[in-house]
Amino acid sequence: MNFHYELVKYDKNIPGRLLMQNKPGWRCNTSPHWHPELEFVYMISGTLKATINGNEQIIQSGEFFFCNSKIIHFTMTFDNTATHKYIVFLLSHDFLLRFHESCHFHIDQKETYNKIKIQLEHLAILSEPSAHETLAVNIDIEKNKCILEICQVLLTECAVSDSNVSSNLSIFTGYAKTIMEYVGDHYHQKISLQTLANEIGLSPQYLSKYFKKATNMGLMQYINRIRLDHANDYLVNSGSSVTDAALNSGFSNAKSYVRLCKDIYGMTPSEYRKSIRASITNGL
Numbered sequence: 370m371n372f373h374y375e376l377v378k379y380d381k382n383i384p385g386r387l388l389m390q391n392k393p394g395w396r397c398n399t400s401p402h403w404h405p406e407l408e409f410v411y412m413i414s415g416t417l418k419a420t421i422n423g424n425e426q427i428i429q430s431g432e433f434f435f436c437n438s439k440i441i442h443f444t445m446t447f448d449n450t451a452t453h454k455y456i457v458f459l460l461s462h463d464f465l466l467r468f469h470e471s472c473h474f475h476i477d478q479k480e481t482y483n484k485i486k487i488q489l490e491h492l493a494i495l496s497e498p499s500a501h502e503t504l505a506v507n508i509d510i511e512k513n514k515c516i517l518e519i520c521q522v523l524l525t526e527c528a529v530s531d532s533n534v535s536s537n538l539s540i541f542t543g544y545a546k547t548i549m550e551y552v553g554d555h556y557h558q559k560i561s562l563q564t565l566a567n568e569i570g571l572s573p574q575y576l577s578k579y580f581k582k583a584t585n586m587g588l589m590q591y592i593n594r595i596r597l598d599h600a601n602d603y604l605v606n607s608g609s610s611v612t613d614a615a616l617n618s619g620f621s622n623a624k625s626y627v628r629l630c631k632d633i634y635g636m637t638p639s640e641y642r643k644s645i646r647a648s649i650t651n652g653l
Contacts, residue, residue, distance in 0.1 A: 377406050377459050382509040383516055384464035388457040389496040392648065394446035395634040397453050400594050401443045401549065401584050406459040407474070408436040409519075410444070411489035415453030418445045423585045433489050435476050438462045441545055441584055449635045456493045458516075465520065474527040481526045488515040488522075544569060545583040548576070549591075556595045557619045562588065596620055597629050604638055605645050611638045 377386050385406060390397070397417060410417065411433040419426045419434045421442040428434050436442045446453060476482055492515045494500065495508055504511075551568055552560065565588070566573040580588045600618035603609060609617075615626035615638075630638045 377404050379461065383512055384461040385516070386457075386459040387492060387496060387512065388459075389454075389493075389498075390457060391452065391454045393449065393644075394451055394453055395449040395636070395644075396648070397444060397446045398449075398633060399443045399445075400598055401441050401586060401591060403439050403441050403546065404459070405438050405462040407438050407462065407465070407523075408442070409458040409460070409485070409489060410434050411456050411458070411486070411493055413454040413456070413493055415451060415455065416447055417453065417455065418447065419443075420445075420585045423583050425585060431486075433486060435474075435485075437473055441549075443584075443586075456489065456496055458489065458492060458519075460516070460519070465523070468520070469524050469528055473529045474523050475529050476527050478526070481522060484522045484526075485519055488518045491515050544571070544576075545580060548580055548588070552592050552595055556592065556599060557617060559619075560592055592619075593625075593629055594633070597626070597633060600626055601630070601638065601641055601645075604642050614638065 379386055394415070397415075401420075410419065410428065412428045412430050414430050416427065416429045417434075419428065419436070419442060421434070421436050422440050426434050476485065492512060495504070495512050495515070500508055547569055548565060551565060562573045562577060566576045569576060571579065577588055580586075580591070584591065586594075596619040600614040600620065603617060604611065604614040607614075611626065612623040615623045618626070620626045627637055630636065630641055634641055636644065
């Protein structure tokens with residue numbers, strides 16, 4: 370289930386998780402997932418395409434995207450070789466619930482967007498490895514000042530009451546999450562459209578169209594992407610062969626695994642393993 374529900378480990382001194390990302394594009398592509406935390410991604414350099422509840426959004430340097438709590442989303446890059454630098458800020462859902470009964474927010478106004486952007490820019494500066502040496506401030510306190518400013522803007526300018534949120538949203542995403550949970554548990558087995566339809570209680574035709582609308586990704590495309598994630602993880606963390614990684618992750622053969630890996634990452638599984646291990650060695 371790790372590939373559909375992300376369990377976020379919070380930083381020690383802030384209500385959430387703040388991550389600086391500085392890595393090649395092929396490492397920025399994620400599978401559809403969700404988590405209770407609200408997510409902000411501020412682009413320092415490069416370009417990301419975010420798909421949030423089936424809607425695509427492109428962010429470039431100096432821009433950010435926002436994703437509400439428990440909403441399905443994923444990211445992709447246009448250039449797998451170029452280095453992309455950005456921060457990811459995951460804000461605690463429970464922390465915001467202390468101050469507001471609803472944790473659903475719309476950032477609709479440009480002025481509001483810019484207020485949050487200023488704080489994300491400062492968080493990016495504070496997240497640089499050199500910040501502790503070059504800034505004469507307490508980094509954690511400064512980060513919390515920025516985070517509280519973001520919370521203030523969200524709560525006073527962006528909060529949407531439950532009655533104004535589409536009543537179909539939970540049902541709409543709920544089916545998709547059930548599908549993703551089933552795939553997460555059975556990716557290594559043969560999964561047919563009819564089997565999934567029986568599990569969810571929808572017709573095969575409707576289920577296929579529904580999942581595409583909910584995630585902007587075809588159902589078999591999603592299933593194979595989850596298999597790819599597992600196969601790559603298995604390959605990197607074990608001494609197994611490409612064939613073993615493919616068969617253990619639900620691919621019918623190694624050729625299917627190799628072809629998809631090249632399509633998504635621009636490299637073979639063996640090259641992927643080598644690149645990941647090199648990145649770990651270099652601290653990327």
